[in-house]
Amino acid sequence: MTQGIEVNETMTTNIHPILERYHADKTRLIDMLWDIQRQAGYIPDAAVTALAEGLNMSANDVRETLTFYHFFHDKPAGRHTLYLADTVIARMQGYDEVRATLERETGTTFGSVDPSATFGLYDTNCIGLSDQEPAMMVDEVVFTRLTPEKVRTIINRLKQGATPSEIANPDQFDTRRLEYVQAQVADNIRICGPVFFQQDRPHAQILEKTLDLLPEQVVEQVTLSRIRGRGGAGFPTGLKWRLGREAPGREKVVICNADEGEPGTFKDRVLLTRSPRDVLLGMTVAAHAIGARTGILYLRAEYWYLKDYLEQQITDLRAERLLGRSILGREFDFDIRIQMGAGAYVCGDETALIESCEGKRGTPRVKPPYPIQQGYLGMPTCINNVETFAAVTAIMEQGADWFSSLGTPESSGTRLLSVSGDCAAPGIYEIEWGVSLNEVLDTVGARNTRAVQISGPSGECVSAAADGERRLCYSDLSCNGSFMIFDHSRDLLRVVEHFMRFFVDESCGICVPCRAGGVDLHHKIRLIIAGRATRQDLDDIVNWGNLMRGTSRCGLGTTAPKPLLTTLEKFPQIYREKLARPQGPLLPSFDLENATREYEHACQALAQEKSK
C-alpha cells in the first residue's frame, strides 16, 4: 500500500497531479485524501497544507474532513494497516483469541504501530462480514474466519514481505474480476429467488423496455409494485421518484447508498458481488424516471475489495451502451461514478452521505429541504438502497403486478436477510415479507434461541419465546436486513453494552442529545453490568432514551437508545437481576474503593520516585 514516497516539502509537488486529477474541485476532497493516503500510507501535515492551498481552504478545513473519517490517518499507520472488526458476532466466535494473537504476532497493541513501523493495528466496527467472522481488513483486502493459527500465518507472511493481496488471493486474479472478490469472501447465499440473484437477466432488454416507457410511466410501475425503500425506513419508492420527477431543477442526481454500515448486515455486499448489473441498471431506471444525468454509487471503504470489480462492471455497461452517453442510442445520458466512503456509519443517513459525496464531514443536514428537493450540490437527489435498485430491475423485467403479488399487501416483494449468530447456516436468505420469526429461525437452523436483534443495533431486540409468531413486514417486525441470533448461552447485557459503545463511536457529534446522551446511556449499561445500578437508573434509561429519541437530529441519535429500551421491554428480568440492594446511605453507583484508592497509590509512587 505504501510506496514510501518522500514525506516532506516534496509532498507539495506530489499534490499537484492529485489536484489536477480532480480539477482542484474541493467537493472531491475525500478522493484526494484517499489518493494521498494510498501513496504515502497516511496523510502528512505537509500534504494537508498543500492540498488546502490548492483548494483555497484553510488547512484546518481540510482536517475537518480528514479527522472525521475512521480510515484516514494523519500520522503514520504502519506499512500494513490492520483493522479487526469488533462486533458482537465476532465476540461469539473467537474474537478474543484472534485479537490477542494479532497483538502478540505484530508486536504492538490496538490503536498503535509497532516499533518497526510494519503494522498499524486498529479496531473497527462491523465490516459487513458477520457471516464469516472474526474478520479483518489488511490494507485493502479482507481475511475472514480468522483463527489464531490463520493470523500467525498471515502476519508471518507479511513480515516476510508478501503483500496482503498475495496472501488473500494466491491465484493472483485481477482485482477487476469476480474471482478476486470471491477469493477473499464467501457469498453464502443460502436461499434466493424469485426477485434477487437471478441468473442471465437480459439487462439490455429490460432497459430497452424501460426506455420505451415515459418517465411518468416508470414512476407509475414502481408505484404499482408498492415497493418500499429497503434501507430500513420503508419510504415508498414510487412516491420518492414522483417527487424527484416533479422537483424543479435542470440537473438531477441518483445515488445508490452502498454504505452498508448497520452491524450484522451484509446483503448489499453480496448483491454488489453477484448482481452488480441489477443494481447499476436499477439506478439507470431511476435516472430515466426522475430525469437525472449523474449517478453516484457511495461505496463504504470496508468494501474496497469490490471497487475495481464494480468499476469494471460500469466500464462494461458503458461499452454495451447501457450507461454513459446516448444510452441504447437514445437521447439519454446517464453515468455513474463510485464515491468511496472513509469509515463513518452515520454516512448511511442520506443527507450525511450527500455531505460526504461533496467532500465534507458526514454530518446529517437539517431537514427540510429534503434531498429529493435539494440534495447533492443543491440538485434534486434520489437516494435508494442497493437492494431497492436491484429489486427495481426485477420489477421492470417481470412487472409491477408480479412484484406486488409477493409478500403482504403493505409490504410487497421479498427481502434479503443477512443472518448471523447462533444458527446452522449464517448467510443470505431471501424471504417473502410476511413470514414469521419462527419460520425464519427454523429455516436458518437456529436452536435454543433466546433473542433476535432485528435490523441491527438501531432496530429492536425481540424475544424468540414471546415474538415467535410476529411477522416480518413493515407493519409488524420491520427489518432492514440485519438478523442476529443469540441463543440462551449469550449474555444479552454484554450485547447491549457493545451496541451502546458502537453508537458512541459513531455519533458524528453535531447535535447535543446524540453526542452527549449516548455516552450517558453507555455509562448506565456499564453500571448495570457492574451491579451498581438501582431502579432509578432504569427510570433514567427510559427517560434519557426518550430524550434522545425525541430530540436527536438524525436517525442515528433517534435509534441509539433502542438496544437498551427494547431489551428493557422484552427482557426486564435480566436488568432486575443485576440491580444493587442499597446498604447504608452511600449510593450503590458511588465506587468508594476507587474514590479512596488513588491517594495511597499516588503517595507510594511519589515516594519511590523521590528515593531514586
Add this chain to the structure above:
Amino acid sequence: MNIRITLDGKEIETTAGTLLVDVAADNGVYIPTLCYQRGKPCLGTCRACSVRVNGNVMASCTVPVAEGMTVEVDAADLNDMRKALVELLFAEGNHNCPSCEKSGRCELQAVGYEVGMLVSRFPYRFPPRTREHVAKYIWLERDRCIFCQRCVEFVRDHETGRKIFTIDDRGTHASIEIDVALADRMPPEQVREAAELCPVGCIIAKGVGYDKPIGQRKFEVKSIRERTLERSRK
C-alpha cells in the same frame, strides 16, 4: 402567504415558511436557543428549541410554519426535555461559571436560568480539554465549547473566505480548532464579533477579561428571554 397555526392552544396568524422559533417569539412565546440566531441560517445543533409540532418533537429552528400546524411549547414534558438538553451540556464540558470571563453574558448560562436548571441530572464528566492560546488576539477555552458551530459557519477570513474556526474529529472526541495565521489577521472588529458570537466563553478576546461588574452584565441588565422577545417586536 398568510396562514393560521395553533400555538399553545392559541390560534395565531403568520406567514407561511417563517421559522417556528421566530413565529413563537413574535407572539410572545420564548423558546430557548443556543445555536440559532434570528436572521442567520439555522444550524440545528443544540436542539434546545425542541417543541411538539403536530404530535412530533422537533427543533423549532428547523421548522418552517405551514397552514394548520399545531404547536406545543409549554408542556411539562417539553419543558423538561429542553431543560435536560441544557443539563447535558453542563455535564459534558467544564462549565465553571465562577471562573469564567463570559459569566453574565453567556447564553448557555442565561438559558440555564430560563429553563430552571439547578443541577445537571447527568453525571459531570470533567473531560480534560487543552486550551489553545497561540493566536495573537484570541484564545480558545475548549472546556466551554458546546459545538454549536456558529463560529465554524459564520466567521470567515475576509480576504480568502476561508474558515477560521473548524471542528476536528467527531463525536466525543470532537475539538474546536483555530487557524492561527488567519486568526492573526482578523481585524479587531471581527475578533470582537467572534467572541460575541460564541454563546459560551470558548472564544475569548485577549486583553478583555472581566469588563463589567457583577450586576451590570448583559443578561443581568436584561434577561435572554426579554432580549429575544424584544428583538422580535422590533
Add this chain to the structure above:
Amino acid sequence: MTRPIQPEIPSHTLPAATLDPQTRAKREEKIQVAMIALCGCWGCTLSFLDMDENLLRLLDKINITRSSLTDVKRIPHRCAIGFIEGGVANDENIETLEHFRENCDILISVGACAVWGGVPAMRNMVPLGECLKEAYLDAPTAETDAPPRIPHHPDIPKITTHVYPCHEVVKMDYFIPGCPPDAASIFKVLDDLVNGREVDLPTSLIRYD
C-alpha cells in the same frame, strides 16, 4: 477509613450548661436545621448567615443545631433539614456526608461545590498523583532544606481520586446553585420547606456564579 490514634472527643459531647427543661422542650418541638461544609470555601456558610434578620422570622419554627456558630462535628440528634456546602474531596467528607444523610430527613446541596464540585473540582482534569506532586514536591514554596514530603498520617483525611458532587455520593433532595448562592435563595428554600410549600426557586434567584 481514617482512625485517629488519639481518642477523639467530639465537641458536642463536651460538658455544657444544662438547659432548663422548658426551653429544652420548646426547642425540641421546632424543626431542627443543620448546616455543614465539606470541601468548599465557607462562602455558602456566609450566605447562610447573610439571611440576617430573615432568619429571626423563622426562629419561632426552627432550631439551628449545627452551623458554623456551634461548630460541632456531628449533629447530636435527628434533623429535618440539612444544608451541605462543598463537594466531596476526602474520606472525612464522605463520612460526614454519610452521617448527615443518615440523620437528616431532607438534604440540600448549597452552592457550586456541593452541586457539581465547583472550584476544587478543577483538579478533576488532572490525575491525583500529578496534583500532589505539583502541590507538595515541585511547588515553588516547597522547603528546600527539608526533604519534600506528601502529608500522610492517619489523622489527616485522605484525598479522594476526584472531587465529587454530593449527589454522586449520597441522595440529595434539593439543590441551590451559586458561588455562593444569595442568602435570598437559601431563605426561599428554607422558608418553603418550613411552611410546607413545594420548593420553588424562581428564575430571578438562580445563579451559577
